[in-house]
Each structure stands twice: as structure tokens, then as C-alpha cells.
Amino acid sequence: MNFTLKIWRQESASSKGRFETYKISNISDECSFLEMLDQLNEQLVDKFDKPVCFDHDCREGICGMCSLYINGRPHGNDSGITTCQLHMRRFKDGDTIVIEPWRAKAFPILKDLVVDRSAFDKIAQEGAYVSVNTGGIPDGNAIPVPKVKSDLAMDAAACIGCGACVATCKNASAMLFVSANVSHLALLPQGKIEAKERVTKMVAKMDELGFGNCTNTGACEAECPKEIKLSNIARLFREYYVASIS
Amino acid sequence: MSNFFTSSLGKKLIMSLAGLFLCVFLVVHLGINLLLLSNDKGEVFRVAVHFMTTNILIKIMEIFLFGGFLLHIIYGVIVQIRNWMARPSGYAVSNNSQTSFFSKYMIHTGVIIFIFLAIHMANFYFVKLGITTPLEGGSNPVQDTHDFYNMAINLFTTPAYSIFYLVCMIFLSFHLLHAFQSAFQTMGVNHPKYSPIIKWIGNIYAIVVPAGFAFIPVYFLFFYN
Amino acid sequence: MSEIKSKIPQGPLADKWTTYKSTQNLVNPANKRKLDVIVVGTGLAGASAASSLGELGFNVKIFCYQDSPRRAHSIAAQGGINAAKNYQNDGDSVYRLFYDTIKGGDYRAREANVYRLAEVSNSIIDQCVAQGVPFAREYGGLLDNRSFGGAQVSRTFYARGQTGQQLLLGAYRALNRQIKAGTVEMHNRDEMLELVIVDGKARGIVSRNLVTGQIERHFGHAVVLATGGYGNVFFLSTNAMGSNASAAWQVYKKGAFFGNPCFTQIHPTCIPVHGDYQSKLTLMSESLRNDGRIWVPKKKEDAEAIRKGTLKPTQLKEEDRDYYLERRYPAFGNLVPRDVASRAAKERCDAGFGVGTTGLAVYLDFSSAINRLGKKVIEERYGNLFQMYEKIVDENPYETPMMIYPAVHYTMGGIWVDYELQTTIPGLFAIGEANFSDHGANRLGASALMQGLADGYFVLPYTIQNYLSADIRTPRISTDTPAFQEAEKSVKERIQRLMSIRGKHSVDSFHKKLGKIMWDKVGMARTKQSCTEAITEIQALRAEFWKDVRVTGTPDELNPELEKALRVADFLELGELMARDALHREESCGGHFREEYQTEEGEAKRDDSDFMYVAAWEYKGENEEPKLNKEVLEYENIKVAQRNYK
Known part of the structure; x- marks a missing residue:
């Protein structure tokens, strides 16, 4: 297969970026999107050009490092996947593919398609944890947890922190990410104890870092590689209101 | 609690509560408007208007109503500006994600409704207060600043106004199609069993109420002697 | 350099760890504040160690090459984590888990370490549950188990197919809590490139900020490597793209022994x-x-x-x-x-x-x-x-x-460590997959997560104190001292050398060639001939690499090509050591299968009389043959037998 790629190139955080157009040919349809970019980079290195920088690591859809806004969709034109799980068979031969970095005030571009998502870490550091030290812990079966709750908690905990929710949201809102963290812990008896403090601090941090607000468009849910549900955002609201009035 | 009103979530809650309050108001308003259709030269309508403009309880509610409008609009604008600021440079390719269509255009439909509201107020409410004067001419001469019946008939028999009114009602419907169920989501109501019902009620509301309003100019344009 | 001393405590197997803990030296809270510990890597082992050390009151600096500590490749583990809870009432016990692990490792692991691992396995589950890890549960609300390879009991705890992710996020949460508390300082997109040794002790690292390209010096009273395995030497593996052996390889070249490098796990x-x-x-x-x-x-x-x-x-x-x-x-x-x-x-x-x-x-x-x-x-x-x-x-x-x-x-081999998880360089510790210790010649499923967390939560926080207790009077060493300057200089020279070759072939092309040699000749089946060939071929490839590699860009920017080049340069040396180790081990055991040594039915044939030892390789200089040191394995509690799964 052959493709025309329009890729955002930007030297550094402070420099101005632009789109560059590249042609790439003889791509197998079984090839993953990132492997296609690997081949482009081989071409560029061959010409002594600088390869396109993009984040990636595990290449099996779990580390959350890969990003890329491809033809108007984070992680490309498929649902429930990360960019590394996108395969070229999802495109048509001869397609033009526009590749952009995640764009949000809270995710500044570092270079080309690489953005800084440490804002997510900062939000998590505000309270996405249970304050227990290592050791001196009761037996794992000491507190039974209803399977339904535990399963819901797992659904929320599946978040990989990739930032697709922010990237696709028209408001660059981090609400799905925050709600997944809050929901996961609020649903478990272990996390319940600090629930009020947690949600208050995390929401305050999220606001401070410049993420937008939620307007319930549902784009985040549609693009989340782990298919985290909007119901988590509703739970975030509830948790927050309860924490605020009590 | 002090941070609540400035937090993103607090703002959203206020917006949605105010919005739902306005939804209730719309039903009342529609009920009165439909009285225009009764074939009695506006007798029932005048009684209702008289009640609405003089009753002390309604007067108190009016303050809340204005508060609701103000909160909804001001918070809506603040939230929107912050949302725009959250993405200072946009994408080259516009978003192709699967989203609820109307949710993307709330500020746009909101602005249209606001313009409508301003004109609407100038036509009726401000006339009552003596700030504006009623429309000149028209088939039914306006007797006094409280004669909403003739003011309405004069407007609705003007085709340009009626079409404007109809278009605005369509946008109101668009706004409500997202707003109603979204308000519940913002209040934290999201349940696998009940949310679809809320959505269903919301869709009916968003179609029936604006359609009810829209029926009146249609009636006056085509069926009024 | 140092003698091989495994420092296994005396006494009966079941009491060794308890004895150790009750007699080891500790550091009092006031002194903990004066001590700095560097942890490299934020996977299960690194994150759990850093958070536990932070909770104790040490000053911790932690490094990862990814953009967030949550990306470490432990996250990709799917299946589960073992523990000897016996919740299923199917006959499990600490001893049985210990026994299965030793047997699964084909009798090439250290008894005392493995027993300790089985002992602390139960605490790991408790710890993770307390952190809010959403393990799978039964309808009664209690934890569910499933079975894994090499065991006849159901002892594997899991969280859907994302157990590694959930455990890592548990450790990440604990780490975040300490970052917020100020006891842990996070350095993301920051890769360790060199170990700094002062007066024979590990005292810091030199790292490269991957965004700016700046070379940084960091001091620590002790350094902990939690940098994972070296499976990427094969180019194609289940490891993450960035997983590398550079930190491990640099400490090897500074004197830490490398244990059993040829023990590689091929996942079926x-x-x-x-x-x-x-x-x-x-x-x-x-x-x-x-x-x-x-x-x-x-x-x-x-x-x-x-x-x-x-x-x-x-x-x-x-x-x-x-x-x-x-x-x-x-x-x-x-x-x-x-x-x-x-x-x-x-x-x-x-x-x-x-x-x-x-x-x-x-x-x-x-x-x-x-x-x-x-x-x-x-x-x-x-x-x-x-x-x-x-x-x-x-x-x-x-x-x-x-x-x-x-x-x-997975690589069972790794930096050689003693019972305290300390390498042959005093003050340098290695935990998780980075060390060689617990899995012998083959790791059982769901044991890697167990080992990473055991090391990080429950072993290292104890043993490191035994070392640091002697260091409470050592003031922080300035990073302007000659040892640091020299380490930085050598890193800069290495980078300069790579950048200035400006050859014809990309880094990846060399990596792929190396991977092919490794897979074909030091892969699932090895022979004397294939290993010998591999050594010559890798040497030739390495020479070509240093003559003809092309690294684009500059060192002062985000430059993935340079990152890869530095890593591949080390893989090209490590690959040779793996081949050497595979060549010398004239037996088949676990993941190491030498075709010459098999039973008539095609099963691995061990040679316990000649090879029941850990091969701990010692670096002797560039283009010098490394020296083989042997840590003889003694089995006092287990009868060594041929593994039988029939």
C-alpha cells in the first residue's frame, strides 16, 4: 500500500511548527501504524534527515505512551485501541493521512508529535492513592468486596493515562481521566476512607492545570482505548458534590 | 465549599440546575401561550397574563427566574471561555470522533437563544416596564403596555417575525436535545436503567415544548382569520 | 574484585529471613533523613522500592526513561501473580510455592532466596488489596484464583488480563503519594548512562535528560537498579521498545558480576x-x-x-x-x-x-x-x-x-546479587528482573510480578538498611568531585563517538542483525557450534557498528536515534556475553537448551555434577575475555531430580 503522510513537525517546545508531507510506499496491510512510521523514519535516516519523533513503548496497547491524532481521531480510525494497535488495513491504498500531536494547553508539545503529559501525573499525585504504608496490612480477604463493585472498579482502573480523552474533547477536558481515578478508588472500601479529600484535591488540580470543563459530548468515551464509560464522570460529579456539601 | 462555586464541577452544577429550572419555566410559559389559541378574543389569555403580572408569588418567582437566566448565561459563557483557553491552538483536521451532535454546538445554539430572548424581552417584558414600545402598526391596536394579547397577535401575523421565531424554536430544540439529559449527567445521575428513560423524556421534552411554541405562529400565519 | 559471597543467613531454611530481619542493622529515623537513595526504573520493583523507602524516611530519587513512571513495562504483564495463600484449600503452602519455583527453575536458583520469595508472597497480595488493586473476586466478595503453568494448585491472583497494569498502578499510587510528600523526587524522561563509584562504593549516577539532552550528575548513598530485563537483545521480543540493558551493562563494566546471562525465557x-x-x-x-x-x-x-x-x-x-x-x-x-x-x-x-x-x-x-x-x-x-x-x-x-x-x-539472568540483593559493588543493589536471583533457568508464570514486588516492598527496604547503617556518618558527596566529572566525561565521549561516525546504516538495522544472530544461534536451541559462531558474528557486527552506524540529529535535543544507538551499543556487547555463557554451560536446563544435551525423549538433560552453579561473569576490560566466577548452589531442603511433568 502507498500513502501520503502529512505530519506535524516542530523542533522544540518553543519553536513554531509546520506540516511536512512525505510519501511512503510498499507498506504491508498487516503492518501496524507505528511500524509504518518506523519505515518512514528509516527513509528519513537514509537521507540524513531527522526522523519524526513520536512517543511509543510497549506496542501492545497497555503502557499508554503512544498518542497521535490521526485524521481527526486520537489513536486513529478504530475504537477501543491505542495507536500501536492500529493496523494499516484500516486505511485505503493511496490515502492521505494527517498526523497531529495531542493538542491541549495542559499537554505542551515537546517535539514533533511528542507531548508532555506530566499534568496527569500531577493530578494523580494530589490524591489518587490509598494512604497505606508498606506492611502492617490486614489479610487480603479480611474485607470482602462485592463482585459487582470490584468489577466496576476494575473497569475504571483500566485507564492507561494516554490522554486520548483530553485530545479528542473539544474542551480539552481531563474529566474522564480524573473520573476513572476517582471512581476506581471510591468504589472500593479501601479507597472510600479518603474519598472526599481525594476528589476535592484532584478536581482543584485539574482546574489549576488548565484542562477544560466537561460538556458531556461523549467524545472521550468514544475514543478511550480502554472504553471507560461516561458513568464514571457522573460518579465524579456525585463524589465531588457530596464532598463539597459535607 | 468556598471553592465549589469557582471549580469546574461547581460551575457545571449551577448551570445545569439553572437550566432545569428554566425548563420548568418553559412549560409554564408554553401553557400560557397556548391560551392564545382559544377563540375568545384573548379573554382567558388576559386573565392568565393578569395573574402572572400581578400575583405576589409570581413576582418573587420572577426574581428567581432572572437569576436562573443570569446564572445559566454567565456561567455558560465563563465555562466556554475557559474551554476555549484549554486548547489554544487547534487541530488541522476537525474532530471525527463519535459524539452527541448537538453537544458540540451548545454555545452557538445558546447565543441564538440569547438573541431571541433579548428581542423577545424587548417585545413584551420591557414594554410592560416602559423601557421599549410595542411594535407600531399591526392589525390589532395595542391598548396598553399590559396588552400582551394584541402585541403577540401583531407579531405572529408578521411573516418575517414568525419565521424568525420558528427558526429560534428549532435552535431551542437543538439546545434542549443535549441540555436536558446532560443536566442529569452533570447532577451525577447516570444509571444503566434510568438514564435511558431520562434521555427519552429529554428528547420528548426537547421536541414537544419548542414544537408547542412553534405551533402558535404557524397557527396565526395560516389559520387565523 | 570482590569474592562471590552469597551471604545466606545460617539456620533452617524457614527461619533464615526471620533471623536476618531480627539481627540486621537498622537506621534510625533521624538518620534516614540524611541518607539519599537512587532508584533507577519505575516498574514493579523500582516503584515499590522507592515508595517503601520514601515511607521509611529516606530521600529517594527515582528515574525512568518514559514520560511517566506508570509506563514501565511491568504494566504489560497480563496473567497474574502467585501467592501461597491457599485460599482455595487445594493444598498450597509456602513450601509448595518454594518447591514449585525451584523445580520450575530447573534447580538453578538459590534456595534461601526462593524460600524468602514464597514467604513474602502472601504479604504482597495483602499490600496490593490495601492499595486498591481491583483483583478478580468471587460472588461472595473474596479473592479469586486461577491456575498457571508448572503448578498443580490455583494460586494465581489476577485482575482480568491486566494484572501487571493493576499492580504497577498500585505501586505508582504509592510512589505518587511519596512524591507528593516530598520524600521521592521523580525524574522522568531521564535515562541512567553511567554508575559513579567513589572509594569502591556506588555513590551516584550520570544520566541524560532525554528532552534537553543535558547530562546530569546525581548523588546517592546507595544506588538501586530496577531496570528490568534484556530480552530486547533479540530485537523482536515481548519487551517494550525502550526496554534496555544499558544501566545493567554499565554497572557490569564497572565491576558488578553478571549472573547466568544465557538464561532467557521463550514464552510459548x-x-x-x-x-x-x-x-x-x-x-x-x-x-x-x-x-x-x-x-x-x-x-x-x-x-x-x-x-x-x-x-x-x-x-x-x-x-x-x-x-x-x-x-x-x-x-x-x-x-x-x-x-x-x-x-x-x-x-x-x-x-x-x-x-x-x-x-x-x-x-x-x-x-x-x-x-x-x-x-x-x-x-x-x-x-x-x-x-x-x-x-x-x-x-x-x-x-x-x-x-x-x-x-x-523474560530474562532469568541478570546482575548477580547476594541474599541482600546487593551486587558485587558495595552500595549497588539490583532488584526485579534486573537481577538474576530467583527464577533459576526458567521462570514460572505469574512469578515475575511476585518477585518484583517482593524485592521492592519487602526485601530491599530491609536489606538496604543493613548497608546504609554503616553510612550514617557519610555526608552527601558533592557531584563536582573527580569521580562524577570522570563519569560524565566518559558518557559525553561515548555520545560524541556515536554521533561522529556518521556511517551508512541506521541503528535499527544493526539491532535487527544482532537480533537475528541471537535468535538463530543463542535462541530456543543452542549448540556449541552455534554459540561459537554467534560470538564471532557479534564481534564483527559490533566492529561494523562502531564504523558505520548513522545517528542523525544532535545530542542536545530529544533524539530517539541517539537513545537507541546507546542501547544497541550495549546490546552488542551483552549479546556476546550471552553466547559465551550459553557456550560454556554444557548442559540443558530450563530455558537454556543445548541440543547436544537432551534425553532420548528430547527433554532437557541437566548436568548437576558439573553445572549446579550460578555463572557470575566478571568484566575484564574491552576485548578481554570475561572471567567466570561460580557460585555453587547447594540444595539442603529439596531433593534435586529431573523435572517431570508427565
């Missing part, structure tokens, strides 16, 4: 290779073997027809299928340990019974499980794995059997 259930552009192999969890049955066609002509695409696997009758694991190992069946399953797959494919277009694949079939349990149950158990398979291969595994083939997955 990976998605087969499909093209030469491929960058990585995807693992399908071992848990699939609980319900999936592995087979190839009985007749060669059927296998050929399937490869050509004229026959579909679903058309093949039951009696024409060869469930070779069930046939060869009736007692364990499809749940034999990984090395056994991998070799059996290779044997069938080499014999011409392989399927897929390349003939390098076998079937993992769920049809009988779906008939028995219903599609819904299978979907609940493995839904996300099936979906992942379908996204990659574009085939529906509910309808047609999955294709799998072995791939490089």
Missing part, C-alpha cells in the same frame, strides 16, 4: 511473526492455556494444505489433530512450564507440522472450552485477550483457533 504463547518490518511481538497470556488446547495437524499433508490456505483448521477432524502437549505430558497437559511448551512447539514446527503462512505457528484452540463452558464464560475470562488478538491478526478466535509461536519474553 505469542502471536507469530508476520513480516520483516515487525517491531515487536505480542504476548497472549499464559492463562489462555487454562482453557485452550494446543495442537498441530497429525499429518504433514494436512499441515501443508493449511499453510497453503487450501484447508481450514476448523475442517480438520478431531482424530487428525495432534494435541502434542497432552500426548507428551498427560499430568500437566497444556499447563507444562513455559520452556517445555516452547520447545515442544518448536519441535513440531521443525518437524514440518507447523501452521500459518510461515509454518512457524501452532494452534491454541478454544472450541472445546466454548462447547463445555459456553461462549459467555470464555468471553468473561479472556474477552480482552481475544479482542486484542483479533485487532492484530484480523481473525476471530471464537471461530477459528488462535495461532501462537514462542517468543523471547
Whole structure:
């Protein structure tokens, strides 16, 4: 297969970026999107050009490092996947593919398609944890947890922190990410104890870092590689209101 | 609690509560408007208007109503500006994600409704207060600043106004199609069993109420002697 | 350099760890504040160690090359984590877990370490539950278990197919809590490139800020490596793209011994290779073997027809299928340990019974499980794995059997450490996959997560204090001292040297060539000849690399090509050591299979009289042969026998 790629190139955080157009040919349809970019980079290195920088690591859809806004969709034109799980068979031969970095005030571009998502870490550091030290812990079966709750908690905990929710949201809102963290812990008896403090601090941090607000468009849910549900955002609201009035 | 009103979530809650309050108001308003259709030269309508403009309880509610409008609009604008600021440079390719269509255009439909509201107020409410004067001419001469019946008939028999009114009602419907169920989501109501019902009620509301309003100019344009 | 001293405490096996803990030296709270510890790597071992040390009151600096500590590759572990809880009442115990692990490791692991691992395994589950790890539960609200390869009890705890992710996020949460508390300082996108030794003790690291390219110096009273394994030496593996051996390799060159480098685990259930552009192999969890049955066609002509695409696997009758694991190992069946399953797959494919277009694949079939349990149950158990398979291969595994083939997955070898997890360089510790300690020649499924967290939460926070207690009077050493300056200089020279070659071939092209040599000659089956060839070929490739590699860009920017070049340069040296180790070990054990040494039935044939030791390699200088040191393994509590899964 052959493709025309329009890729955002930007030297550094402070420099101005632009789109560059590249042609790439003889791509197998079984090839993953990132492997296609690997081949482009081989071409560029061959010409002594600088390869396109993009984040990636595990290449099996779990580390959350890969990003890329491809033809108007984070992680490309498929649902429930990360960019590394996108395969070229999802495109048509001869397609033009526009590749952009995640764009949000809270995710500044570092270079080309690489953005800084440490804002997510900062939000998590505000309270996405249970304050227990290592050791001196009761037996794992000491507190039974209803399977339904535990399963819901797992659904929320599946978040990989990739930032697709922010990237696709028209408001660059981090609400799905925050709600997944809050929901996961609020649903478990272990996390319940600090629930009020947690949600208050995390929401305050999220606001401070410049993420937008939620307007319930549902784009985040549609693009989340782990298919985290909007119901988590509703739970975030509830948790927050309860924490605020009590 | 002090941070609540400035937090993103607090703002959203206020917006949605105010919005739902306005939804209730719309039903009342529609009920009165439909009285225009009764074939009695506006007798029932005048009684209702008289009640609405003089009753002390309604007067108190009016303050809340204005508060609701103000909160909804001001918070809506603040939230929107912050949302725009959250993405200072946009994408080259516009978003192709699967989203609820109307949710993307709330500020746009909101602005249209606001313009409508301003004109609407100038036509009726401000006339009552003596700030504006009623429309000149028209088939039914306006007797006094409280004669909403003739003011309405004069407007609705003007085709340009009626079409404007109809278009605005369509946008109101668009706004409500997202707003109603979204308000519940913002209040934290999201349940696998009940949310679809809320959505269903919301869709009916968003179609029936604006359609009810829209029926009146249609009636006056085509069926009024 | 130092003698090999494993420092195993005296006394009965079951009391060793307790004895150690009650007699070790500790550091009092006031002094902990004065001590700095550097942790490199934020996976299960690194994050759990850093958070635990932070909670104790030490000043911790932690480093990762990824953009966030949550990305470390522990996250990709799917199946589960073992613990000897015996919640299922099926006869499990600390001793049994210990025994299974030693046996699974083909009697090449240290008894005392493994026993300690089994002992603390239960605390790990408690710890993780307390942190809010959403382990799978039964309807009564209690924790659920499943079984894994190499065990006859159900002792594996899991969180869907994302156990590694959930455990890592648990450790990440604990780490975040300490970052917020100010006890841990996080350095992301910051890669360690050199160890700093002052007066014979590890005292810091030199790292490169991957965003700015700046070379940084960091001091620590002790340094802990939690940098994972070196499977990426094979280029294609289930490791993350960035997983590398550079930190481990640099400390080896500074004097830390490297233990059993040839012990590599080839995982039997990976998605087969499909093209030469491929960058990585995807693992399908071992848990699939609980319900999936592995087979190839009985007749060669059927296998050929399937490869050509004229026959579909679903058309093949039951009696024409060869469930070779069930046939060869009736007692364990499809749940034999990984090395056994991998070799059996290779044997069938080499014999011409392989399927897929390349003939390098076998079937993992769920049809009988779906008939028995219903599609819904299978979907609940493995839904996300099936979906992942379908996204990659574009085939529906509910309808047609999955294709799998072995791939490089884990390295049992690593930096040699003593009982305290300290390397031969005082003050330098290695934990998790980075060390060699607990898995012998083959790791059992669901044991890596257990070991990483055991080391980080429950072992290192104790043992490091025994070392640091002697250091309470050592003030912080300035990073302007000659040792730091020199370390920085050597890093800068290495980078400069790479940048200035400006050759013709990309870094990846060298990495792929190295990977091919390693897979063909030091892979699933090795011979004296293949290992000898590998050494010569790697040497030649390395010389070519340093003459002809092309690294674009500059050192002062985000430059993935340079990052890769630095890593591949180290892989090119490590690969040779692996081949050397494989060559010297004239026996077959666990993941190390020398074709010359096998039983008549094709099973690995150990040589306990000559090779029951850990090969701890000592660096002797560039282009010098490394020196082999031996740590003899003594089994006082287990009767060494040939592994039998029949």
C-alpha cells in the first residue's frame, strides 16, 4: 500500500511548527501504524534527515505512551485501541493521512508529535492513592468486596493515562481521566476512607492545570482505548458534590 | 465549599440546575401561550397574563427566574471561555470522533437563544416596564403596555417575525436535545436503567415544548382569520 | 574484585529471613533523613522500592526513561501473580510455592532466596488489596484464583488480563503519594548512562535528560537498579521498545558480576511473526492455556494444505489433530512450564507440522472450552485477550483457533546479587528482573510480578538498611568531585563517538542483525557450534557498528536515534556475553537448551555434577575475555531430580 503522510513537525517546545508531507510506499496491510512510521523514519535516516519523533513503548496497547491524532481521531480510525494497535488495513491504498500531536494547553508539545503529559501525573499525585504504608496490612480477604463493585472498579482502573480523552474533547477536558481515578478508588472500601479529600484535591488540580470543563459530548468515551464509560464522570460529579456539601 | 462555586464541577452544577429550572419555566410559559389559541378574543389569555403580572408569588418567582437566566448565561459563557483557553491552538483536521451532535454546538445554539430572548424581552417584558414600545402598526391596536394579547397577535401575523421565531424554536430544540439529559449527567445521575428513560423524556421534552411554541405562529400565519 | 559471597543467613531454611530481619542493622529515623537513595526504573520493583523507602524516611530519587513512571513495562504483564495463600484449600503452602519455583527453575536458583520469595508472597497480595488493586473476586466478595503453568494448585491472583497494569498502578499510587510528600523526587524522561563509584562504593549516577539532552550528575548513598530485563537483545521480543540493558551493562563494566546471562525465557504463547518490518511481538497470556488446547495437524499433508490456505483448521477432524502437549505430558497437559511448551512447539514446527503462512505457528484452540463452558464464560475470562488478538491478526478466535509461536519474553539472568540483593559493588543493589536471583533457568508464570514486588516492598527496604547503617556518618558527596566529572566525561565521549561516525546504516538495522544472530544461534536451541559462531558474528557486527552506524540529529535535543544507538551499543556487547555463557554451560536446563544435551525423549538433560552453579561473569576490560566466577548452589531442603511433568 502507498500513502501520503502529512505530519506535524516542530523542533522544540518553543519553536513554531509546520506540516511536512512525505510519501511512503510498499507498506504491508498487516503492518501496524507505528511500524509504518518506523519505515518512514528509516527513509528519513537514509537521507540524513531527522526522523519524526513520536512517543511509543510497549506496542501492545497497555503502557499508554503512544498518542497521535490521526485524521481527526486520537489513536486513529478504530475504537477501543491505542495507536500501536492500529493496523494499516484500516486505511485505503493511496490515502492521505494527517498526523497531529495531542493538542491541549495542559499537554505542551515537546517535539514533533511528542507531548508532555506530566499534568496527569500531577493530578494523580494530589490524591489518587490509598494512604497505606508498606506492611502492617490486614489479610487480603479480611474485607470482602462485592463482585459487582470490584468489577466496576476494575473497569475504571483500566485507564492507561494516554490522554486520548483530553485530545479528542473539544474542551480539552481531563474529566474522564480524573473520573476513572476517582471512581476506581471510591468504589472500593479501601479507597472510600479518603474519598472526599481525594476528589476535592484532584478536581482543584485539574482546574489549576488548565484542562477544560466537561460538556458531556461523549467524545472521550468514544475514543478511550480502554472504553471507560461516561458513568464514571457522573460518579465524579456525585463524589465531588457530596464532598463539597459535607 | 468556598471553592465549589469557582471549580469546574461547581460551575457545571449551577448551570445545569439553572437550566432545569428554566425548563420548568418553559412549560409554564408554553401553557400560557397556548391560551392564545382559544377563540375568545384573548379573554382567558388576559386573565392568565393578569395573574402572572400581578400575583405576589409570581413576582418573587420572577426574581428567581432572572437569576436562573443570569446564572445559566454567565456561567455558560465563563465555562466556554475557559474551554476555549484549554486548547489554544487547534487541530488541522476537525474532530471525527463519535459524539452527541448537538453537544458540540451548545454555545452557538445558546447565543441564538440569547438573541431571541433579548428581542423577545424587548417585545413584551420591557414594554410592560416602559423601557421599549410595542411594535407600531399591526392589525390589532395595542391598548396598553399590559396588552400582551394584541402585541403577540401583531407579531405572529408578521411573516418575517414568525419565521424568525420558528427558526429560534428549532435552535431551542437543538439546545434542549443535549441540555436536558446532560443536566442529569452533570447532577451525577447516570444509571444503566434510568438514564435511558431520562434521555427519552429529554428528547420528548426537547421536541414537544419548542414544537408547542412553534405551533402558535404557524397557527396565526395560516389559520387565523 | 570482590569474592562471590552469597551471604545466606545460617539456620533452617524457614527461619533464615526471620533471623536476618531480627539481627540486621537498622537506621534510625533521624538518620534516614540524611541518607539519599537512587532508584533507577519505575516498574514493579523500582516503584515499590522507592515508595517503601520514601515511607521509611529516606530521600529517594527515582528515574525512568518514559514520560511517566506508570509506563514501565511491568504494566504489560497480563496473567497474574502467585501467592501461597491457599485460599482455595487445594493444598498450597509456602513450601509448595518454594518447591514449585525451584523445580520450575530447573534447580538453578538459590534456595534461601526462593524460600524468602514464597514467604513474602502472601504479604504482597495483602499490600496490593490495601492499595486498591481491583483483583478478580468471587460472588461472595473474596479473592479469586486461577491456575498457571508448572503448578498443580490455583494460586494465581489476577485482575482480568491486566494484572501487571493493576499492580504497577498500585505501586505508582504509592510512589505518587511519596512524591507528593516530598520524600521521592521523580525524574522522568531521564535515562541512567553511567554508575559513579567513589572509594569502591556506588555513590551516584550520570544520566541524560532525554528532552534537553543535558547530562546530569546525581548523588546517592546507595544506588538501586530496577531496570528490568534484556530480552530486547533479540530485537523482536515481548519487551517494550525502550526496554534496555544499558544501566545493567554499565554497572557490569564497572565491576558488578553478571549472573547466568544465557538464561532467557521463550514464552510459548505469542502471536507469530508476520513480516520483516515487525517491531515487536505480542504476548497472549499464559492463562489462555487454562482453557485452550494446543495442537498441530497429525499429518504433514494436512499441515501443508493449511499453510497453503487450501484447508481450514476448523475442517480438520478431531482424530487428525495432534494435541502434542497432552500426548507428551498427560499430568500437566497444556499447563507444562513455559520452556517445555516452547520447545515442544518448536519441535513440531521443525518437524514440518507447523501452521500459518510461515509454518512457524501452532494452534491454541478454544472450541472445546466454548462447547463445555459456553461462549459467555470464555468471553468473561479472556474477552480482552481475544479482542486484542483479533485487532492484530484480523481473525476471530471464537471461530477459528488462535495461532501462537514462542517468543523471547523474560530474562532469568541478570546482575548477580547476594541474599541482600546487593551486587558485587558495595552500595549497588539490583532488584526485579534486573537481577538474576530467583527464577533459576526458567521462570514460572505469574512469578515475575511476585518477585518484583517482593524485592521492592519487602526485601530491599530491609536489606538496604543493613548497608546504609554503616553510612550514617557519610555526608552527601558533592557531584563536582573527580569521580562524577570522570563519569560524565566518559558518557559525553561515548555520545560524541556515536554521533561522529556518521556511517551508512541506521541503528535499527544493526539491532535487527544482532537480533537475528541471537535468535538463530543463542535462541530456543543452542549448540556449541552455534554459540561459537554467534560470538564471532557479534564481534564483527559490533566492529561494523562502531564504523558505520548513522545517528542523525544532535545530542542536545530529544533524539530517539541517539537513545537507541546507546542501547544497541550495549546490546552488542551483552549479546556476546550471552553466547559465551550459553557456550560454556554444557548442559540443558530450563530455558537454556543445548541440543547436544537432551534425553532420548528430547527433554532437557541437566548436568548437576558439573553445572549446579550460578555463572557470575566478571568484566575484564574491552576485548578481554570475561572471567567466570561460580557460585555453587547447594540444595539442603529439596531433593534435586529431573523435572517431570508427565
